[in-house]
Amino acid sequence: MKLDARVPSGPLPQKWENFKKDQKLVNPANKRKFRVLVVGTGLAGGAAAATLAELGYEVLAFCFQDSPRRAHSIAAQGGINAAKNYQNDGDSVWRLFYDTIKGGDFRARESNVHRLAEVSVNIIDQCVAQGVPFAREYGGLLENRSFGGAQVSRTFYCRGQTGQQLLLGAYQALSRQIHAGQVKMFPRTEMLDLVVIDGRARGIVVRHLESGKVESFAGDAVLLATGGYSNLYYLSTNAQGCNVTATYRAYKRGAAFANPCYTQIHPTCIPVSGDHQSKLTLMSESLRNDGRVWVPKDPTDVGKHPNDIPDANRDYILERLYPSYGNLAPRDVSSRAAKRVCDEHRGVGPGGRGVYLDFADAIRRQGEPKIRAKYGNLFDMYQRITAENAYQRPMRIYPALHYTMGGLWVDYHLMSNIDGLFVLGEANFSDHGANRLGASALMQGLADGYFVIPYTLGNYFASTKQDRRSADASEFKAVEAEVTGQVKRLLSVNGKRPASEFHRELGKVIWDNVGMSRTKQSCEAAVSKIRGLREEFWQTVSVPGTADNLNVALERAGRVADFLEFGELLATDALLRNESCGGHFREEYQYPDGEAKRDDEHYTHAAAFEYQGDDKPPTRHQEPLNYETVKPAVRSYK
Amino acid sequence: MKFTLHIWRQANRTAPGRMETHAIDGITGDMSFLEMIDLLNEKLLREGKEAIAFDHDCREGICGSCSMMIDGQAHGPERGAATCQLHMRSFADGADIIVEPWRVGAFPVIRDLSVDRGAFDRIIQSGGYVSVNTGGTPDGNALPVPKPHQERAMDAAECIGCGACAAACPNASAMLFVSAKVGHLGALPQGQAERSERAKNMVAAHDREGFGHCTFYGECEAACPKSISTEYITQLNSDYLASAAKAVVKG
């Protein structure tokens, strides 16, 4: 397999300019002859579908929810970064680039990240023009807040609902194109396979969830913008429907899956309260602007009411360990700090898995109304779930799975190793290395959709011979038959165990063994346990009903079946990466103070896995990461 | 806690539906309403019976997927909350609970508790946007927006498009939904150019979809998980009249 990143020539800040200068263009009159299949209409896919349609391409867009407005992006709370430097506090494209590279623990591709920082400024302008109601100062100008891993204030936000407002902006732009007849939208439609003929992505096979009908669509390019795979862990902050099916099935058709073990654990989530729980709720990281993280110094104090523990007996962990970033230390670092103190039996709340996030000082300093104005909806959400009032006693928080940096491998053009298959947003692996900084996933999704793919896809069409196949071709029919076969197989097991039960067990295996920290033994244990579970699944899963109507148990079982295979790939990657970096923490590789220890000599590369068959191990390929501009350093937030 | 659930079952759009009764035990107060249905579904699957279909995704009150009439109230008894944010501690132990889909002609039931809300998408498609293409937009700070205007826009923009307003309205009117989008964009300078056209087109689309007329019962605001105010409907009416007046002047 050839992994050519196709990075344009020239010095880093000129690469994107050079690409645009050299790109080939499609004649406007010819654009309508190209059909683009966009799978997923969250921020990345929604923005791409709208923009490509505006340019004149024929767009077919798919999502599994009943409306594109409901994609998981809707739930993002905190904000979106951009190098606008409106605060005059020393921000620049370079600084955003550098923070992102460093935040990613020097495991991302420089050229992609620099482009991301460059176009970040356009995103804000675009969204403002669409009517996204970003927070404003009294003078009417845009307001910013700070996020983890940065010493400047560059995060734009809409109360605690930034993702919602950005997605509605993209959704409305998409709706306008649907109205204009440029986009045909297929909601409640799930992509179940990719069709590759002669090495090129030619189309997809979907199942219409309401009618159960399996159908093929042919196009000139396929864009996957299907989001991340955090739900492999069962409990995560992601929406229930988030899954790995589209990208995993593309992997089985030859697309390389890169760095699956790079997963992000978010430090500020509401702790687990019981087995019945179906998801964990995130408390936005923006809370760490004003909240102070602490636990009792003495394990015997953990049962006390927090307000009865005097300051002298509290350990403000992040302020102590990372004085220059304090409570705004990056996510991976903060999460591990929380885990460590809980392992020392200093955790609070049920099961001892929690730390306090305390607003008492901020309330004293700024007054309750100011705190309410900034975070009111988050405090309400917290109270609804825990029945506790965070204005009066500190919140309890604990890390939870939140985001996945790994994804399908893409080059600078966002094209996978399969010709004509492009991957956008959280579904690809491109920009965040081994750890993502807060407020940069929204930025990446919109950058990919609004400002990158419209250029790189045009270049692809202009430089490749158009050769669209018919969806009636035998190759499509063969894939359709496989999809139908898998559906039938699920329906015919006739077991007694719901798929959700396997999902819960799988999640526990993965969280315990390949979660916040990993070892060689734990990764190996995960692989063997997952194999056992998978076998059991295919013997005992219960999927009643039929294939020809809305069957929620069938949908769930299909997604769990893919997670049961994909989990093994993730654990394998974690096993083979013998270093700690970002979200991937191997206990064998750490400094005496517990910080992650990279091995730049052997692991400054992206690992891209190539599927070899169900009972053969995948091949691990490497894309070396050449740091031409930045010198990888020990990542310190002290 | 234990409950007796009476749940609407319907095989597809055209099949007749009926209520089905299920006893459920072992529920705790910190479970969400949907987690209770999950538990019931797991039980059904273990018995080889089909799971109850319902829409849900984010489970934190923001995606607008969940949509249940609970004891005749859209999203149940708690104010300012979607079904997924409703916790079982809001119910008395041992209660009978009636669970139905939205009952609105414009939202046909597709199965059990799942309805087709495509009508809302089509209303947005008729004009719920600012007509700008990607690229070539002015700097974000080029046009200052007074904070109160931005706050007013945001209050309306919070709408999650769940359909509770129409489900709660005795006339099955979705005017709160329409007015929230018109109110959001109308409060911002970016939305001015198309302001009256937008109101006109969206109201026309609303009527075409078969939603009823608004006669100000106010049930929508009470059911809205985001507590969006009916003030926006008043504003919509004046935008709509302005567009009608313009049409007369032109005509």
Ligand SMILES: Cc1cc2nc3c(=O)[nH]c(=O)nc-3n(C[C@H](O)[C@H](O)[C@H](O)COP(=O)(O)OP(=O)(O)OC[C@H]3O[C@@H](n4cnc5c(N)ncnc54)[C@H](O)[C@@H]3O)c2cc1C
């Ligand atoms: C609670 C929470 C808060 C967050 N807050 C922030 C924040 O403040 N700032 C920030 O930058 N990031 C934040 N993130 C991360 C960010 O929201 C996501 O990374 C980002 O929105 C992903 O966008 P996307 O377009 O790639 O995918 P998604 O929004 O997940 O969209 C995926 C799309 O793919 C479709 N799809 C998936 N599979 C299939 C299939 N098989 N067939 C058809 N369609 C399919 C779905 O229907 C959907 O339309 C947050 C994440 C969470 C969980």
Ligand code: FES
């Ligand atoms: S499931 Fe998203 S709002 Fe209820």
